[in-house]
Amino acid sequence: MIRFTANINGLDSFSAAQQVKVVILQNNRWDNAIRDIAPTFVRAIRSISVR
């Protein structure tokens, strides 16, 4: 399981849930990249947990 948060306070205000995209690569490989991850929480601080 990888759990991480991304602080978007430094960015311009926008719809974070749509505009922040996440790709997780294993060993720099693109063929098994994990994409289109929906955030678990969107707060003042955005938090995402997967796997």
Add this chain to the structure above:
Amino acid sequence: MVNAHSGKAVQEGDQDFHPGEPGFSQANPMRLKYLRKPGAKKCLLAIFSLILSLQLSAQIPDAVYKSNIRSVRFHLYGSQLSLPVYNLNSMDQLELNFDDMDGNVKSYYYTFVLCDYNWRPVDLNPFTYIKGFTQQRISNYRYSSIALTRYTHYQAILPDRGTSLTLSGNYMLKVYLDGDTSKLAFTQRLLVLDQRLRSTPRWSSPLCPTRPGPAR
């Protein structure tokens, strides 16, 4: 029935075909005959979808389109295992290596194409994200010396001094022949980074009540 395989003829016949029109069958007996064949329309559809799929396949990053191109490597300069990530407005250098098994010298060019999250090219003029020359020739090559196979090794250090990228995002590096993008040799992914936020992922083993976790 000679023209039955030609897509154009079928298409014309399709537009002209009005079943109720008097005298039509006398005027064009051949056309009507092959239009009645049930496979004609399906065949046309297949040709169109083939053309469409060929055009779409020309957009895939990390793909080699010519059989004489081998061992494409694209990474940070001097670091073979790294991901090609370029920090915007930095002095980062990337290294592109590939072999041409034909063993002669060709003029390969490269350019950058800005893509979206799904690696589809963005509908923007290249001048909005490339400052300087939009394409560069790969002029650094070397013949094989001690190998039994003849090949030419090409190397490029990019971005070139005459070219700089002005927007961050997913880029597709296109390498093609003779300055003609339709003669595409291969594509590679390039990430251009404009670090606005930091994220520190934490790894943990998933909780599974029925099975004990991995030994620590």
